[in-house]
Each structure stands twice: as structure tokens, then as C-alpha cells.
Amino acid sequence: MRRIIAVIDTDIRFALKLSDFLSKEDRIPFKAVAYSSFHMYKSETSLMDVVAFITDIDNVDECIDTGLPVILLSDDAMVESKYSNLTKLFCSIFKFCGVHTIVDELLGFFSRNDSFGLTTVHNNTKVYGVYSPINRCGRSSLSVAIHSYFCSANTSSLLISFDEYDSVFSVLRKENSKDLSDIFYEYKTGDLDFAKLGECISRVEDLNIILPARYNEDLFYLSDNELTKFMNDILSANLFETIVLDFGSIGRRSMQMLDMCEQIFCPVIGEKDGVERKKVADFKALLGRNGYSEVIHKLCEIKSPGESISDDIFNFNRLKRHEFFSQISSLVDGA
Incomplete structure (x- = not known):
């Protein structure tokens, strides 16, 4: 019914x-x-x-x-x-x-009510990650662009940012904005439900975004095991068809969450033999040593654009004109 x-x-x-x-x-x-x-x-x-x-x-x-x-x-x-x-x-x-x-x-x-008897509305929520061990490589912009792609395809999508800084999300933060800090606190106290999660989502155009934590130390408010359980609980709620994770700096810390992803888009800069690409090779080696060799096959390297897309990142009509967006669309379609 x-x-x-x-x-x-x-x-x-x-x-x-x-x-x-x-x-x-x-x-x-x-x-x-x-x-x-x-x-x-x-x-x-x-x-x-x-x-x-x-x-x-x-x-x-x-x-x-x-x-x-x-x-x-x-x-x-x-x-x-x-x-x-x-x-x-x-x-x-x-x-x-x-x-x-x-x-x-x-x-x-x-x-405030427990009488709604909520059930799930989406099945088999898929997770797509964005992570790179290279600093200042356009990771957050890429995560927004991928999220925008799903939303433009009429796919119900949520973007969660685990970044240490607001970066491109700073234009969305208002004086009373709620963010990942609030969600972690509600989860830790056992009070997180779909409504409170919804209150912490910032919206721009058709995008649903959970802003980064207000303070860096809040990223460690949940232990590694709690963080994994948090993501599993979000997935089991099946409120969205896709979830895009901007891993920020926690990719090395939470390999179990990386393993949840269908695909992990890895923005890269520099030459193939340069120092930046060596960081990617070192990260893959780390995955293998820690028993997550399967995650290596989920990594999809994508060259960061020479032009900045940050000014257009929250305007889909302008974003889709960038050649970089076409590249993203092809990668996601092939994921």
C-alpha cells in the first residue's frame, strides 16, 4: 500500500x-x-x-x-x-x-514524533567516493560535480563532505547552518533519525549537501568503528539512491568506508613520474598492505582541469559547459 x-x-x-x-x-x-x-x-x-x-x-x-x-x-x-x-x-x-x-x-x-512508522523508500543505495592523497587537487569540486551529475539525471543523491575545511562549500555556510558536527553529535547520543538528518542538509539548486564539520577535531568524534557503523546505518535507511562521499583526509583512516564504494574517483595533478603521482602509488601500496587490495581496482584516476571550475560549481547551467564535466559524465556512466 x-x-x-x-x-x-x-x-x-x-x-x-x-x-x-x-x-x-x-x-x-x-x-x-x-x-x-x-x-x-x-x-x-x-x-x-x-x-x-x-x-x-x-x-x-x-x-x-x-x-x-x-x-x-x-x-x-x-x-x-x-x-x-x-x-x-x-x-x-x-x-x-x-x-x-x-x-x-x-x-x-x-x-519530535515516533508515530510515523518510517520505512525505506530506495533500495540498494550506491556509494561513490572522491579521494586523493594529493593536496589541493580539486577533490571537493569534483565531488560536487559528480553529485550534480546524479541530480541532473533525476537520481536522488546526497553529498557528505568529510573535508577538514569548508573550501568550495564556504559559500553555502550560513550563520545557523548545521553540518557534519551536528550529525555526529546526534548519532553519538542515539538521537539521529531521518528528520534530524534532513535538517542538517544544505540545499542549493537540486543539490543535497552535508557541510564539513565546523571544527577539525569533530572528525574524530566517532571512532573508526563508529564511523563505519554510521555509514552503514545511513545506507540501511535507503533514503537516497546514491551517496557521494568527499573523503577529505580520512581516506587513509577509514579504508572500510572506501571499500563500501562502487567507485572511487581520484583527482590527480602533475606528471606521471612526478612527486604528486608517487603519492597515489604509495597510497595503493598502503591499501595492499592493509588487506584492501580490492579497493585499488575501484580507484579511477581523473586529471584535474587546468581551468578552475570552483566559480561555477553550484550553477549547473554553467558547470555542464565545462569540458571537465563531460569527462566526469563519461566516467560515472562507465562506473
Whole structure:
């Protein structure tokens, strides 16, 4: 049976637009279906399992009577106070705020409730890694470009950066931005769920990005075994079809996570016999000595572009014009 969020509003155009946006929002693992009234919902929902209602004031009483979680789209604070003490499964959101604000409020509401009975929505999540032992080789830009490629192909994708610095992600960080530090803390305390994970995702265009940890030492907040378990738990949730990992400097530390990857794209600079390429050879030797020789076959070297793509990295229309992006597309298609 299909599991949905029912969006009920007498203004059916509003309901249709909101439900369409929510259905495309990767952070919410349910589809949304629009109805103009609770009566219409009752007559059409026999084959659907509703997990929550988003409704206007005209239909809120009927929705509350179902005992399911209800989010009221309200433009009146007095209305909210009338219902807010009735049940913990109720919250009110200002109807005319931005849709991204509505999503953030929904995720916060979901995280406070354990009654949604979440199940997975994607199967066999695939992991693609980006790592190089060479410094300043364009690794983070490459990870964004690969993530952009998956998103452009209508593949649900998440980029997680384990970098020590914001680098290209600095333009996305706001004063109240959440990042990998927050996720590690929630995970360590046992409070991480899909909603809290969603709250920590920064969005630009169609990209879903978990920003690097605020402080370098936070990368060691989880032990190596905990870090591996963290990634396995993220994968078992199956919220995304693909996950792109910008390994930062932890590639040497967490070879088990490298082994999870379908393919590991390794940006390189310098001549074949140069010092930079020797670092790659040394890393491959390290993998062999530590029993991860299979990972060597997953490494796919890619020459960093002579031109900088960092200025265009978060603008897909400009990014796809770069020859480097065509190279990335060919590599990913052949992975």
C-alpha cells in the first residue's frame, strides 16, 4: 500500500503546488497527494496509507479526529493556541511562508514524533567516493560535480563532505547552518533519525549537501568503528539512491568506508613520474598492505582541469559547459 502525506486545502491550486514540491523533496521519504476537502480525501484514499495530514483550518477538526499527526497551515495565531494543547501530534505552520521553511518545520515536527512508522523508500543505495592523497587537487569540486551529475539525471543523491575545511562549500555556510558536527553529535547520543538528518542538509539548486564539520577535531568524534557503523546505518535507511562521499583526509583512516564504494574517483595533478603521482602509488601500496587490495581496482584516476571550475560549481547551467564535466559524465556512466 502506498504511504503518503495528505495535503488538504480548499484552495486546490495551493494544495497541488505544495504536494508537488513535497513529493520532489528528497528529505521527506513520502509522496504527497492533494485534496480539496477531507470528504474528497475519504472517498479516494482506500489504496493509500496516510502517515500525516497537512491541512487548512476548514478541515483540521476532521483530520485531528483520525488520531494521525496533523500539521495545520494557519495564518492566525489564535487558531494555533486553540489546538496546540490537544495532542502532541499537532503543530501549526504559517501558511504563507516559503516552501523550504515549511519543509524545515515538517522535519522538525517529524523528529519530535515516533508515530510515523518510517520505512525505506530506495533500495540498494550506491556509494561513490572522491579521494586523493594529493593536496589541493580539486577533490571537493569534483565531488560536487559528480553529485550534480546524479541530480541532473533525476537520481536522488546526497553529498557528505568529510573535508577538514569548508573550501568550495564556504559559500553555502550560513550563520545557523548545521553540518557534519551536528550529525555526529546526534548519532553519538542515539538521537539521529531521518528528520534530524534532513535538517542538517544544505540545499542549493537540486543539490543535497552535508557541510564539513565546523571544527577539525569533530572528525574524530566517532571512532573508526563508529564511523563505519554510521555509514552503514545511513545506507540501511535507503533514503537516497546514491551517496557521494568527499573523503577529505580520512581516506587513509577509514579504508572500510572506501571499500563500501562502487567507485572511487581520484583527482590527480602533475606528471606521471612526478612527486604528486608517487603519492597515489604509495597510497595503493598502503591499501595492499592493509588487506584492501580490492579497493585499488575501484580507484579511477581523473586529471584535474587546468581551468578552475570552483566559480561555477553550484550553477549547473554553467558547470555542464565545462569540458571537465563531460569527462566526469563519461566516467560515472562507465562506473
